[in-house]
Every structure is written in structure tokens, then in C-alpha cells.
Amino acid sequence: MARDEADVIVVGAGLSGLIAARTLLDAGLTPLLVEADERVGGRILTEEVLPGLPVELGAQWIGDTHHRMFALAAELGVETYPQYDSGETSYDLVGSGTLREREFHEQFADELADLEKVLRRLDELAAEVPVEAPWLAPKAAEWDILTAADWYDRQGLSPVARTLLEICTVGILAVPTVEVSFLHLLFTIQTCGVTSELFAESEGGAQTTRFVGGTAEIPKRLAALVADQIVLNSPVQLIEHTADNVTVHCRGGLVARGRRVIVAISPTLAGRIMYDPPLSGVRDQLTQRLPNGSAMKAFFVYDEPFWRADGLNGQLISDVGPARMSNDTCIPGDDHGVILLFLEGEQARTYGRLPQEDRRAALTAELVRHFGSRATDPEFYIDGEWSERQWTRGCYNANHGPHVWTTYGHALSAPIGAIHWASTDTATFWSAYMEGAVEAGERAAHAVIDELR
Amino acid sequence: MARDEADVIVVGAGLSGLIAARTLLDAGLTPLLVEADERVGGRILTEEVLPGLPVELGAQWIGDTHHRMFALAAELGVETYPQYDSGETSYDLVGSGTLREREFHEQFADELADLEKVLRRLDELAAEVPVEAPWLAPKAAEWDILTAADWYDRQGLSPVARTLLEICTVGILAVPTVEVSFLHLLFTIQTCGVTSELFAESEGGAQTTRFVGGTAEIPKRLAALVADQIVLNSPVQLIEHTADNVTVHCRGGLVARGRRVIVAISPTLAGRIMYDPPLSGVRDQLTQRLPNGSAMKAFFVYDEPFWRADGLNGQLISDVGPARMSNDTCIPGDDHGVILLFLEGEQARTYGRLPQEDRRAALTAELVRHFGSRATDPEFYIDGEWSERQWTRGCYNANHGPHVWTTYGHALSAPIGAIHWASTDTATFWSAYMEGAVEAGERAAHAVIDELR
The missing domain is CATH 1.10.405.10 (Guanine Nucleotide Dissociation Inhibitor, domain 1)
Incomplete structure (x- = not known):
């Protein structure tokens, strides 16, 4: 059995956990970041589908008010570029047939x-x-x-x-x-x-800006700053805790000891860890009641963004077919035309369970209806559904049904002895977004720093 | 590390798991029952509060159509007796003030x-x-x-x-x-x-009959039949599975190998186990969406059932105070008067979090309003809230919010390779009751027997 010691054990090397670890390190504390998966990034997942052409199966955009994310990108040397937004959206709602925005x-x-x-x-x-x-x-x-x-x-x-x-x-x-x-x-x-x-469909909003090289540059470069403090492939099974000590047991044998632990994963995943002593009934019933959403992204890569010449912006809003929305996600400096289709909620559940070829065919038909027959033959297709990923189990975030906030909400981010909670699901500014992940990671880290100082 | 081998590993020694183990044993297969808690019984929990006076913090009654439970009790030699049901219920609804049933x-x-x-x-x-x-x-x-x-x-x-x-x-x-x-x-x-x-408030229904000696006689006597096959204090952390083999890893070191596993715990608890290979996104998002209910029982023990002489049956139905309902739960042959108050849903959540003395005081006031000042001074008081119990985490059962049945329901009891599911939450006859626990345990055991025969 491997054993490791640190001031603070951080569970989960998504954006929130990485920020927490970096913040602790900057304050002179030693973090140890244990990650279940074989990679860092969590709900950020960039795949280079063709040379120089990254697509975002996970978090993709930031918006104008995401100040922490802009500062973080600048600090890490990750450049940004604006989302393409010229031309008209294509609509098809309640039997209207396809209509251009105007x-x-x-x-x-x-x-x-x-x-x-x-x-x-x-x-x-x-x-x-x-x-x-x-x-x-x-x-x-x-x-x-x-x-x-x-x-x-x-x-x-x-x-x-x-x-x-x-x-x-x-x-x-x-x-x-x-x-x-x-x-x-x-x-x-x-x-x-x-x-x-x-x-916002156009100016402002949550989706104005993207990252050169892909969103994964952010967690990758953050991870480089805390590289000696990260252990991958170590799913946490048990957290033993006293007022001032924690012992974190992982599958594979790692036993990490520290003075505090920051659990930086979504609440439903945090609820799967065994705690000794056990957590309160309130905390437990809270995490039983915060399921992750159902989301899937599908990308079609063409030789060029042919819709632009037609005066279209690559966006559709439709209640026909598997995707309710789409976006032009071309990369500046690359000639390919890339369209992203969103399958969310019932669409992710229904179409996410079909064989990929059937799902792709249904999505192709939808693109053809909105953007014409050139949509028929992409050079490349890729999709990704998040509930299938063992260490995420759904996107974009935790959703609160009736009574959850009023009956259990106070237990969402309140520390329990030596245990602190992060992840974007616990944020109070742009919760569910990358901005929220940073806010929550910083909040948890500063609380721990204050306690250990 | 302890190692153990059996034909079938059964996770959870509640009623459903015990029935499954017994059914397997009767069919000539060897079960191994691994239980997280230090006791068997799960959501059945009898406490002898005074000599010869058991009270039921968990499952208490059976109803006339619970044929499996009547047969089981007869087989195990547990006698039954009818619920006391003479006199009037006391009501207080929407400002009516206390009113007798008539x-x-x-x-x-x-x-x-x-x-x-x-x-x-x-x-x-x-x-x-x-x-x-x-x-x-x-x-x-x-x-x-x-x-x-x-x-x-x-x-x-x-x-x-x-x-x-x-x-x-x-x-x-x-x-x-x-x-x-x-x-x-x-x-x-x-x-x-x-x-x-x-x-049903009176005749028929789910609450007509109780067990002499307490409901826990049922799991206790069942456990005696499979005593050599039970391991307590062994919470399951990981189930490795192939088409025809399972390896079940428990905290504490037990590693149990078998050809099949029957997971006989509530879906939300089943979702906390790590599975290798991981289960599908559908199954995972299902268990994220099946929280256990919020329930608490409180018992007042008096020197005699004084309400009976007043023509009352010990039942109240009220929207004032912490309990919405109560019941006379005296034991035949014992002189004490016992009243059970139910705190369910919002009442369990709100009053379950108070100090016991505050909760008891609020409940006492409610009893006095309905049954008079003799309710003020019980000989004994006990209560129990289920979400605080680490290996149960809420009662009575799993509840399906909107979309859960239609989108995920087919994954509730369908076996996944060598993994089968039991627990009353998966039953189709009196689901959430003991009768359902027996049905589900038998169903899962017979499916395994058919596969291994």
C-alpha cells in the first residue's frame, strides 16, 4: 500500500480541484490531488479530431462576466478568441417549418x-x-x-x-x-x-469566448503547476476524519493523510464516498437529491463552413429531431467547418442510447433540413455522452428538485469538521460553469488556509 | 485479507437479502450474505424498551393481502395478532380544532x-x-x-x-x-x-396485523437458517464482475468470490458501490434519481392505554404539530399503553433535526391536545430517524420523481450480466413493504437459480 502525506488532500482534479490545489500551494501549504480518472480536467474534455482541430466534448465557452476565467487564461498564457456570430439562426418550432431568424x-x-x-x-x-x-x-x-x-x-x-x-x-x-x-x-x-x-442567443451571455488550443489547455497548464502533487487513477472509496486529520483511502491502495480534505467533485459523486464517522442524515439525503443532468455533444466536421455563405450562423433552434440547438464551432486559422449539436435532457437520454450510427443519421437529417444538403457528408463525426463516463456521470451540473434548496440546501457547501466541499455545483457565481468551478475551488481553499494558518 | 467463496454473493441482510439467501440455499446453492451493519434486518428494527415490550422503529405491520409474509411467519413459527382498532380517531385539520371521528x-x-x-x-x-x-x-x-x-x-x-x-x-x-x-x-x-x-384507516389495508415478539423475529429466525453464510460489519465498496464471475470487496478486507451477486439494498445505496466494469449511464442516472424517503417514528409508553376508556383508538390525523398521524401500538398481554407518532416527509426533516427533548416536547403537546393531559408524562420515550442510519439513509423506500419511471425505469430490476437486484424498492407487489421485500428477494434468487442450474 502506497502512503502519502500532505497538508490538504484534494479529491478530484477537475477545474475546481486544480484551482484549490494551486491556491493552497501558493499559500505555502502542500496539497495532494487524488483523481479517479486517468486524466485531469473533469467536465472539461478536448479531443483533437484532426490535426490542429480540437473539439470540446465538455466545457467550451466563457462569457464576458467570467472575470476569474479571463484572468486565469491570461495568467496561464492561454489565448482566447470570440465565438463566431454572424448571420441568422435557423428556427423550426411547433410545426413552423424551418424559418430564418428574420x-x-x-x-x-x-x-x-x-x-x-x-x-x-x-x-x-x-x-x-x-x-x-x-x-x-x-x-x-x-x-x-x-x-x-x-x-x-x-x-x-x-x-x-x-x-x-x-x-x-x-x-x-x-x-x-x-x-x-x-x-x-x-x-x-x-x-x-x-x-x-x-x-443570450447573440451578444454577451455565457458563450462569447473560446480558448486557443482548446479548453483543456486550462486544466493541463494548471496541472503542470501542481504536477508533483497529483495522483491519477485513484478513485476515493473512504474518508476517515477527525476534527483535525483526514485519511483518504483509494482503490489501488493509495492511503493519503492530511489535516484537511477538499472534496471537489459533484455532490452525487461525493455522496458515494464512505465517510467514517458517517455524515449527517441531512448531508446524505441532500446528495441523494442532486442528480447530474443529461447532456451530450455531437460534432460534424466539414471541409468548410458552407452555411456562412448562405448567411447562416450555424445555429438552429428546433423542437424537431434529436438536437434542440446547434452552434458554429470552427477554429480560427483552420478551414474546416465545424457544427456542434446539443442533445440535452430528454434528447440526451433518448438518442444517447441509440447506436452511434443511428444517432448520427438522425442528426444529419436535422442539419440537412436547416443548412442544406451539403450537411450530408461530413469529413468527421464525434459525439460524447457524459452519464456513461464513470467519474462524471452526467453534465452539466447538479439539479435541485422541489424542496431540495429549502430543506437541504444549507448542507451543500458547509464544511463538516475537516471536510470541505468544492466543485462548480457549490458555487454562488456562475454555478455550473467554469467560472463557478474556480470560485468554489478558491472559496474552499481559502477556508482551509484560514483554518490551518 | 479474508477470502471467501460461494455460488452467490448477496449484498445486504435486510429481509430481501435474507429471503434470497434462504431461497438459494433451499435450491442447493451456497450463498454468502455480506452485511454492512452489525445486525441483520435492514429497515426492520425492533427495540425492547422495557422488559417484554418491543417497539418497532422500522417495519411494523402486515396487511391481509400479504400472503408471502403470512406464510413466512407461519413457517418460522412467529405468531401474529391483530392491530387494535376500536374507538374513534381524533382529527384536527385546516383549523377545525380537535374533533372526534364521528x-x-x-x-x-x-x-x-x-x-x-x-x-x-x-x-x-x-x-x-x-x-x-x-x-x-x-x-x-x-x-x-x-x-x-x-x-x-x-x-x-x-x-x-x-x-x-x-x-x-x-x-x-x-x-x-x-x-x-x-x-x-x-x-x-x-x-x-x-x-x-x-x-385504509380501519379494516383491511396494509396495517392489520403485527408479530408476537416484534417484527425482528422474522429476520432473526431467517438469519438462523442461513447463519453460516452471513458476514456482518462488511460494507461493500467494489464489485468486479464478468459474465460468469463476481468478486465483492468489502471494507475490512473481506473479498468474496462467486458466480452471481444479488444486490439487495435500496437503489440509492446500490449506486454508491463501485462496479468494474462500470455500469451503464442509464443505470447510474437511475440510482442518482431514487432518493429514499424521510421518516421517523416516536413512541410514548404509558402505564396504561388511557385513551381507550375515552372511546379513542389512539389514532390522530392532524395538520398541526410535528406528527400527522399516530397509532395505538400496545402489546397484547402487556398492560402498558403505547402510542406511536409518525413524522414523515417535511415533519421528519424539520423535527428530526431538533434536539430530542425539543421534539419530544412538541410531540407531547400534540398528544395532550388529542388525548388529554394524561399524555403528559410517559414512562418511556424513544424515537428513531432513518436518514441518520448509515446503512439505510432514509425510509420507507425509493421515490420516483417526474420522468424517472418513463426514462430510467426499465433499469430498476433488470440484471446486468452476473449482477441481480433485489430490495422491496424493486418489487411489483406491495413495493416498499415487507411483502415486496420477500417478492423481490424470491424473484432475484429464482432468476439466479435458473441461470446456474
């Missing part, structure tokens, strides 16, 4: 104006949710016994507007709105600022 | 007639749900995007009737109705026959 906005001007009012109302309500403690919102009890779907259904929206709202929301939560509480939706909006940040 | 029924006759119609409608709809595959119900998709609360709220019931319906339902599910899908409610009803079986 046509769609003309045809459904009244419906979209109604939707805009609902988004403004969401912003008003979200502003009443304290992100550090959503259960203290004045109407927390009322909002937490509603599902987001319940509230949406009561807004009197037309089928087109209601469908568009569902698609935009599922694009963030990766589960249908009936599976989350309305309070959780408001919390999510508030951690990001306003709905226009979150749902 | 007054309550007179005052709310119309409301109760409306409720009766809703129950008949539930029976009709439940009859359309195939218990082996609820996702194949003709309206499964429609019912599984509603919560049970959504459907209840649409029935136009008066506040008193709606509150009574909530209380009766939470008394079964141990979570508020907004946390389960309507399809799951219908499934639950259908596995029990009809609502009158499930919700």
Missing part, C-alpha cells in the same frame, strides 16, 4: 414580446434570491414547491414562446423543467446575473 | 364524499398501470410529467379533503407529493391493489 421574428413578433416580458419577470424574481442562501429568499417556500415547468405553464405563453423558453432553459439545466424547482431556476439565473446573460 | 365525518360529509370520488378515480387510473413496466401504461408519458401534487391540486377538493389526501399519501411515500411523479403514485397504488388497501 422570418421567425416577424412571424412571431407578438409571441416573442410576451416571452420577453416573462424573462423580465424572471429577472425581477431572481433578484430576490440571495445566492449564498437561496432558502432565505422571501418567497423561498412558495417557489420551492413549484417546478420551473409549473411556473412557466402559468405564464399564458403561446406554444411557440413556451417551447422556446423550454429549449433555452434545458440548454442550461440539461434536464426538463419539470425536474427542477422554480427556486432553483431563479437561483441559477441570479448566479449568472440576469436571464439575458444566461439565455 | 363529529369530523358529520361536519365534513360533503368534502369526504368528494374525496371518496377522487380515490375511486385513482383506483381506475392505477388499474391502467402494468406494475412490471409502468412506463408502458397508455398514458405513462402524460402521467410522468405531472407530480402527484399537480394532479391532486386539479381535483377541486376542499382544503380539508386536499389536506387529508396529502397526509394519507405522505404516510405511504414519506415525501411530499410534489416530490413524486403521478405515475409513481399510480404504480404504488397498483402494487397494493386499490387505494382502500393503501389508505
Whole structure:
């Protein structure tokens, strides 16, 4: 049995754990980062599908308000570039047939104006949710016994507007709105600022900027800074803890001892670790109630971005076919045309279980309907579904159903003796995004530094 | 490291696992039963609080249609006796103040007639749900995007009737109705026959009969039949499996090898075990979405059952105070008066977290309001909350939120290679009850016997 000692054991070498380890190291403490997988990065996963052409099976974008991520990229020397955003989106909603953005906005001007009012109302309500403690919102009890779907259904929206709202929301939560509480939706909006940040189809928002070389450059370069402190292929099975000591037991035999542990994995995975002494019933029932979402990304690589010449931006929004949304994800300086299709919630579940060739065929048909017959023959195709990955088990994040925030929420990030919690799921600013992973990793590391100083 | 070999490893020595082990042994196969806890019985837990006076912190009753349980008790020589059921229930709903059963029924006759119609409608709809595959119900998709609360709220019931319906339902599910899908409610009803079986306040139903000496006599005597095949204090951490072999690794060093494994613990606990090779994303996301309920039982022991002389049956149904329901749980041949108070769903969560003395004081006040000042000074008090128990983590069973049955349900009991699943949560007849535990244990054992024969 290998044995190792450090000041702080960090469980999980995703972005949050890497940031925690780096922050501890900068403060003069010795971290030991134990990772179940054979790689670092967690929900960040870049694959180079053709020479010089990375695609992002995981986290891909940052947005203008993601200050920690911009600073981190600058520090690590990772350059950024703006997301391509010229041309029109292609719509097909509630039997409309494919419509270009301008046509769609003309045809459904009244419906979209109604939707805009609902988004403004969401912003008003979200502003009443304290992100550090959503259960203290004045109407927390009322909002937490509603599902987001319940509230949406009561807004009197037309089928087109209601469908568009569902698609935009599922694009963030990766589960249908009936599976989350309305309070959780408001919390999510508030951690990001306003709905226009979150749902933005064009300027601003969460998806403005990408990383040269691929998002994985971030965890790769971070890992290089703490390289001597990382052990891969070491799934944690047991954490023994006292007020001031932890012993972390991994499959494969590693036993790591430290004064604190930061568990930087999603709550549902954190709940699978055995703790001795056992954690409280509140903490345990919390992690039973925070399932990860269902998300899948599929990439089609063509010889060129042919849709651009047609005045299209490579985006579709549709309730027909396996993907509800798409994006142009070409790489500057590379001639290939790359389209990313999102399968989220029910689509990830239904189509994710088909043989890849069937899924690809269904997605191809959808692309052809929106972008024409040149979509038929890509040079390359790749997809990735996150629930199949043993050390992630779903994306993008943990979702709170009715009663979870108000009944169990206080146990989400509160330390338990020597055990601290990180991962983007515990963040209060852009929770579920890379920005949140950094915030949560820094918060946990600083709490530990304060305790050990 | 201890090593052990058997034909079949059974994980969990609750009722379902014990039945599976016994069934395998009877068929000439060698089981090895590995149990995390220091005792057998799982969600059955009898404590002798005074000499000759056992109380049931876990499963307590069987009902008239629980044929497997009656046969099992007879075989094991455990005698049964009927639940005391003379006198009136005491009600206090929606500000009514305490009312005796007859007054309550007179005052709310119309409301109760409306409720009766809703129950008949539930029976009709439940009859359309195939218990082996609820996702194949003709309206499964429609019912599984509603919560049970959504459907209840649409029935136009008066506040008193709606509150009574909530209380009766939470008394079964141990979570508020907004946390389960309507399809799951219908499934639950259908596995029990009809609502009158499930919700029955008096004759028939799920709570007619108790066991002499306590429910724990059942697992105790079953365990004696397979005593040489049980290992306690051995939480399973890892199951390695091929098509025809399993290796089960436990904390403490036990490594058990067999040809099959039957995992007879609740789905959320089964999801914490590491599997190699890993299970599918469908199975994993299923177990992320099956939280155990929140339930707590509290017992007051008096020198005599003083409420009986007042014409009361020891039952209360109330929306005031920490307990929504109670029961007379005296033991024949013992003079003490014993009242059991149920804290379920939100009550278990809220009051379960208070110091015991505060919880006891609140419960005492409730008893005094319903049964008079003699309730003030019990000889003995005991309570038990299930989420705090490390190897159970909530009662009574796994609850399915929206989309769980239709999207993941087929993975609940389907074997995966050499891995089979038991526990009452996987049953199709009285799921969540002891009867279901026996059914599921027998089903899994017979499937294994068929494969190995």
C-alpha cells in the first residue's frame, strides 16, 4: 500500500480541484490531488479530431462576466478568441417549418414580446434570491414547491414562446423543467446575473469566448503547476476524519493523510464516498437529491463552413429531431467547418442510447433540413455522452428538485469538521460553469488556509 | 485479507437479502450474505424498551393481502395478532380544532364524499398501470410529467379533503407529493391493489396485523437458517464482475468470490458501490434519481392505554404539530399503553433535526391536545430517524420523481450480466413493504437459480 502525506488532500482534479490545489500551494501549504480518472480536467474534455482541430466534448465557452476565467487564461498564457456570430439562426418550432431568424421574428413578433416580458419577470424574481442562501429568499417556500415547468405553464405563453423558453432553459439545466424547482431556476439565473446573460442567443451571455488550443489547455497548464502533487487513477472509496486529520483511502491502495480534505467533485459523486464517522442524515439525503443532468455533444466536421455563405450562423433552434440547438464551432486559422449539436435532457437520454450510427443519421437529417444538403457528408463525426463516463456521470451540473434548496440546501457547501466541499455545483457565481468551478475551488481553499494558518 | 467463496454473493441482510439467501440455499446453492451493519434486518428494527415490550422503529405491520409474509411467519413459527382498532380517531385539520371521528365525518360529509370520488378515480387510473413496466401504461408519458401534487391540486377538493389526501399519501411515500411523479403514485397504488388497501384507516389495508415478539423475529429466525453464510460489519465498496464471475470487496478486507451477486439494498445505496466494469449511464442516472424517503417514528409508553376508556383508538390525523398521524401500538398481554407518532416527509426533516427533548416536547403537546393531559408524562420515550442510519439513509423506500419511471425505469430490476437486484424498492407487489421485500428477494434468487442450474 502506497502512503502519502500532505497538508490538504484534494479529491478530484477537475477545474475546481486544480484551482484549490494551486491556491493552497501558493499559500505555502502542500496539497495532494487524488483523481479517479486517468486524466485531469473533469467536465472539461478536448479531443483533437484532426490535426490542429480540437473539439470540446465538455466545457467550451466563457462569457464576458467570467472575470476569474479571463484572468486565469491570461495568467496561464492561454489565448482566447470570440465565438463566431454572424448571420441568422435557423428556427423550426411547433410545426413552423424551418424559418430564418428574420422570418421567425416577424412571424412571431407578438409571441416573442410576451416571452420577453416573462424573462423580465424572471429577472425581477431572481433578484430576490440571495445566492449564498437561496432558502432565505422571501418567497423561498412558495417557489420551492413549484417546478420551473409549473411556473412557466402559468405564464399564458403561446406554444411557440413556451417551447422556446423550454429549449433555452434545458440548454442550461440539461434536464426538463419539470425536474427542477422554480427556486432553483431563479437561483441559477441570479448566479449568472440576469436571464439575458444566461439565455443570450447573440451578444454577451455565457458563450462569447473560446480558448486557443482548446479548453483543456486550462486544466493541463494548471496541472503542470501542481504536477508533483497529483495522483491519477485513484478513485476515493473512504474518508476517515477527525476534527483535525483526514485519511483518504483509494482503490489501488493509495492511503493519503492530511489535516484537511477538499472534496471537489459533484455532490452525487461525493455522496458515494464512505465517510467514517458517517455524515449527517441531512448531508446524505441532500446528495441523494442532486442528480447530474443529461447532456451530450455531437460534432460534424466539414471541409468548410458552407452555411456562412448562405448567411447562416450555424445555429438552429428546433423542437424537431434529436438536437434542440446547434452552434458554429470552427477554429480560427483552420478551414474546416465545424457544427456542434446539443442533445440535452430528454434528447440526451433518448438518442444517447441509440447506436452511434443511428444517432448520427438522425442528426444529419436535422442539419440537412436547416443548412442544406451539403450537411450530408461530413469529413468527421464525434459525439460524447457524459452519464456513461464513470467519474462524471452526467453534465452539466447538479439539479435541485422541489424542496431540495429549502430543506437541504444549507448542507451543500458547509464544511463538516475537516471536510470541505468544492466543485462548480457549490458555487454562488456562475454555478455550473467554469467560472463557478474556480470560485468554489478558491472559496474552499481559502477556508482551509484560514483554518490551518 | 479474508477470502471467501460461494455460488452467490448477496449484498445486504435486510429481509430481501435474507429471503434470497434462504431461497438459494433451499435450491442447493451456497450463498454468502455480506452485511454492512452489525445486525441483520435492514429497515426492520425492533427495540425492547422495557422488559417484554418491543417497539418497532422500522417495519411494523402486515396487511391481509400479504400472503408471502403470512406464510413466512407461519413457517418460522412467529405468531401474529391483530392491530387494535376500536374507538374513534381524533382529527384536527385546516383549523377545525380537535374533533372526534364521528363529529369530523358529520361536519365534513360533503368534502369526504368528494374525496371518496377522487380515490375511486385513482383506483381506475392505477388499474391502467402494468406494475412490471409502468412506463408502458397508455398514458405513462402524460402521467410522468405531472407530480402527484399537480394532479391532486386539479381535483377541486376542499382544503380539508386536499389536506387529508396529502397526509394519507405522505404516510405511504414519506415525501411530499410534489416530490413524486403521478405515475409513481399510480404504480404504488397498483402494487397494493386499490387505494382502500393503501389508505385504509380501519379494516383491511396494509396495517392489520403485527408479530408476537416484534417484527425482528422474522429476520432473526431467517438469519438462523442461513447463519453460516452471513458476514456482518462488511460494507461493500467494489464489485468486479464478468459474465460468469463476481468478486465483492468489502471494507475490512473481506473479498468474496462467486458466480452471481444479488444486490439487495435500496437503489440509492446500490449506486454508491463501485462496479468494474462500470455500469451503464442509464443505470447510474437511475440510482442518482431514487432518493429514499424521510421518516421517523416516536413512541410514548404509558402505564396504561388511557385513551381507550375515552372511546379513542389512539389514532390522530392532524395538520398541526410535528406528527400527522399516530397509532395505538400496545402489546397484547402487556398492560402498558403505547402510542406511536409518525413524522414523515417535511415533519421528519424539520423535527428530526431538533434536539430530542425539543421534539419530544412538541410531540407531547400534540398528544395532550388529542388525548388529554394524561399524555403528559410517559414512562418511556424513544424515537428513531432513518436518514441518520448509515446503512439505510432514509425510509420507507425509493421515490420516483417526474420522468424517472418513463426514462430510467426499465433499469430498476433488470440484471446486468452476473449482477441481480433485489430490495422491496424493486418489487411489483406491495413495493416498499415487507411483502415486496420477500417478492423481490424470491424473484432475484429464482432468476439466479435458473441461470446456474
